[in-house]
Amino acid sequence: MIHSLFLINSSGDIFLEKHWKSVVSRSVCDYFFEAQERATEAENVPPVIPTPHHYLLSVYRHKIFFVAVIQTEVPPLFVIEFLHRVVDTFQDYFGVCSEPVIKDNVVVVYEVLEEMLDNGFPLATESNILKELIKPPTILRTVVNTITGSTNVGDQLPTGQLSVVPWRRTGVKYTNNEAYFDVIEEIDAIIDKSGSTITAEIQGVIDACVKLTGMPDLTLSFMNPRLLDDVSFHPCVRFKRWESERILSFIPPDGNFRLLSYHVSAQNLVAIPVYVKHNISFRDSSSLGRFEITVGPKQTMGKTIEGVIVTSQMPKGVLNMSLTPSQGTHTFDPVTKMLSWDIGKINPQKLPSLKGTMSLQAGASKPDENPTINLQFKIQQLAISGLKVNRLDMYGEKYKPFKGIKYMTKAGKFQVRT
């Protein structure tokens, strides 16, 4: 199983190490550094690196490499999933996951890591349970601890640990009982030059924030459950019930959790809410290029598109750009060649556009590659797949909870080729 963990920052310093079995010398990371050097960018470091006696599996998040060392045949996905879970846990505990924050909380980090794995076997990875074992630091608690001498380590066995519902602790009490669900859909799409869709899919999630007293048993039903044919559930969801009735029935964890994630890929179901008109041209003879893009709404079901940001990696040959936007602000970084245009809301009556010229390296031939345009946007109160929650019912408890549901559509990896 997992032997050791090294945390490495982007400048190549190992700033934390943890061993669950015998100590593995940190020199093993040299193989990682070699691979890092070979890969031009941090994102391109291969996630599995063999060394003569160990394997290094790594994930790169928040500009930190989390490198796990294993010695025997272990499912790599198991390790990588676990590493992501570690990052999520840190984020959950400290709000952000960064080198200074980890250093500031090194003892808690160490205690948490010790609780998460035993001899390389996962022990407690549910945030609910971890937080009962080791309380996350808050300013108030630190002050109280210093005064009273109490600790941030729970001395009771977490109640959920062994029950049939390991994700929920018992004895939860709230004065305001509330359950909120966010249906968030991200559109991943590749649009080609002419504006037709090459691939489009929706990655949807239902995130929940449930603060309910006792042991509530919830059921959530949809108007159009047939949309969901490729789903991954939180362990709390009763699979049988879903199979037979297409109803989500579950005892929720306490607090924030992801109830389900789903995937809609059937092409006709994926509406593309925006379009981009572009005219980017380089000419062989001249050292000037023309640049013009316009963004407009397409199938938005009458909703406004907000938070639109256009980014594009321009070819190396582009020295500078002189552009005028009809709305919003734009920047071009001549070093990284990154163009970014923050549009904001799209007004269908007056479409935002960005026009101007690019100055190219004099004498050089025109760039080989065309820039790809990346789009970010948000649409409130709309699930683009058309998914709609029908009703939410609660059993097992007597009080009346406050219920809420929110829809949102966002751009995921939304790319327009030019």
Added chain:
Amino acid sequence: MTDSKYFTTTKKGEIFELKAELNSDKKEKKKEAVKKVIASMTVGKDVSALFPDVVNCMQTDNLELKKLVYLYLMNYAKSQPDMAIMAVNTFVKDCEDPNPLIRALAVRTMGCIRVDKITEYLCEPLRKCLKDEDPYVRKTAAVCVAKLHDINAQLVEDQGFLDTLKDLISDSNPMVVANAVAALSEIAESHPSSNLLDLNPQSINKLLTALNECTEWGQIFILDCLANYTPKDDREAQSICERVTPRLSHANSAVVLSAVKVLMKFMEMLSKDLDYYGTLLKKLAPPLVTLLSAEPELQYVALRNINLIVQKRPEILKHEMKVFFVKYNDPIYVKLEKLDIMIRLASQANIAQVLAELKEYATEVDVDFVRKAVRAIGRCAIKVEQSAERCVSTLLDLIQTKVNYVVQEAIVVIKDIFRKYPNKYESVIATLCENLDSLDEPEARAAMIWIVGEYAERIDNADELLESFLEGFHDESTQVQLQLLTAIVKLFLKKPTETQELVQQVLSLATQDSDNPDLRDRGYIYWRLLSTDPVAAKEVVLAEKPLISEETDLIEPTLLDELICYIGTLASVYHKPPSAFVEGGRGVVHKSLPPRTASSESTESPETAPAGAPPGEQPDVIPAQGDLLGDLLNLDLGPPVSGPPLATSSVQMGAVDLLGGGLDSLMGDEPEGIGGTNFVAPPAVAVAANLGAPIGSGLSDLFDLTSGVGTLSGSYVAPKAVWLPAMKAKGLEISGTFTRQVGSISMDLQLTNKALQVMTDFAIQFNRNSFGLAPAAPLQVHAPLSPNQTVEISLPLNTVGSVMKMEPLNNLQVAVKNNIDVFYFSTLYPLHILFVEDGKMDRQMFLATWKDIPNENETQFQIRDCPLNAEAVSSKLQSSNIFTIAKRNVEGQDMLYQSLKLTNGIWVLAELRIQPGNPNFTLSLKCRAPEVSQHVYQAYETILKN
């Protein structure tokens, strides 16, 4: 108030100050000090000097402080074993604590202290904790057994912890079950032979129940464990699949992939006609697609596995091409994998889309990726014939971009397209020639030169083009030089009049001015060919070439099947079996897919294994027809396979003098053999000869006829056993046995081609051995062995080869060569093939010799469970050339006096004592060379028991 304060140091010296604080009376100060120590430890500072002071803080009610001290102990106990003993008492006490959290913590920490002295004290508390009333403690203790096993395996076995652990598989709490499975799996990995996870339908049922209720990580352990089980029939396989399928909807990708592994493996057992089979196929696609929307690292592992799945069952993802389209900001390792899968999924239905995408990729920034994309276009052309034309025109478009590396890559793949579709697209050659000057990579230059040479008759200025390359001949890489030489020779043969000078020039450059032996030799060959017989030269050089195969990068089927069993593991990421890279090469057990059971609904009878064949034993997956044939033969002969005398071991031996001895010379001889005299005795002839030859009494003759249904002569023939599994010989599987018929020994071989390519040029060679066994004729395989074909060959042997004593005596090391490689294996031959026909000794002579051989050369053996009477024994042995000289009856016992002679002239005398009604015989052997006795005894056993 953050922990960074723990890193600040003072001038006095950190260790000194910490020491003082650790010994402070104030609890709070102590705790802060321990935290500082831990903080230093995490960044790799050595704080082991504080060991005694930290351990002193251990006895405390404060759980946080206790945990911190435990953390410290785990890190440093190894370096301070004597000091660590101080902690033992506290541990033992904590294991009795009323709070289960503390009990668990204590047993968990103790297991992490890798000091032998401590482990002794650990046993008692561990035993208690394994039976603790609280499941949290039990599940922690289960893992602790694995830890202890890692430190001291013997101790764990002696204390019986393994059995306790096995009992925990039936625990009422699913988390305990999961941890027990995980611990057992880890222990089993270091002891592949031990049968720790002995799975049966009952335990499987328990695991499946626990699967639904345990944590995500536990599910992974249980699924991986399930994958090692072989269901007894297709019904059981189906019911397991049904219960595993819900795991495909799990949010944890590792759970999903482990479930996919179980399903892929058990699907092998399901009949394809079953409705359920189709349902299952449909259910597998969505979770695999979902894996691709996860983080890039997960995507990478998923893609490597999907690559295997697509090769094994392309139907699962055939409609999902689009999810493999590359996004420009994917990490490069994801891009390359996606591209690979795109090509595998390319078909006539989606080729237009794929080509449009590939063309798009060819304009990206990353050079490696662009190159691979261009190559992919070529591979599509070769794979999907209907698309070839479009691919070629796409490649031409790319060449027009004039981007240097794109042009070069394109030319390399166009060469392959020409090799697949000759004389179809030569209209593009003109365009290719325009780019001749920009080629600077050897591979591209060589490809271009090949094209010019191959199509010299259609290129007007071919001679000029080639001549231009010739100027810098010596600066070119070998690849280009060789290609240039061949191309010019081709040109000369096509247009002899104008190019004589050119060919002279290149031949002299290659033969006289080059010090590269390959180049020089090829030059000489061409030269001599051209000077002796230009017509022959034309036939050789311009012969029609075989078309290149469709997909060259597929994984061999046997390897693929093995890898399918390893989905989700490192092996699946590297596409190599674990034995190829697992640390220390611990005897990894080969996994194999279960054979499809013979169910009544199945229509594919030739593919199904005979019912009752031991599943999972053979390294091959679904027995091919050849195997079935072998199996049927075996059934005729009696109990299947694995006859004791033919225990094989494919030990990789050093190349010894086998190679030196000259497989190559053998190869040279071979062509003469082809079509010439036939050394392989057809069985029918052998039978006839056997019947005609008067051997022994009429009685034994009759006996021979009745017993010899499958054998061909009297001498016992063991069933064929696999000597060289396909996995070790790049797809060539060899099984065989030895026979002796009318004085001649032969080795009956069965060669099966389990690779994708045709095998030719077989040759065989033995290493020197104890009795000088050697092939009496070259190995003759008349036609090339095409994939999945099996051929049976009888190789005559003689005993005039060179002699070297082997250990064991009857060990024979064999080398087999084919067009792919040379393979080595060793096998044990039964000694009775060496018993000669004139082994009957005269009575007087027997008595004299018996007395003459010293008594210390006499060895006694017991032959058990042989329910034959003296008559039957005698005749049975006689058919294998063990002759009964006299028979006496002493006190109700039959005494048989027998003699036999080995090919090298050694006599062996035997006294066989048979008590009527008692199936156990006593055999006394006397021989001047007593080391053969053991093997003669084995021969007796084999003959009598079959």
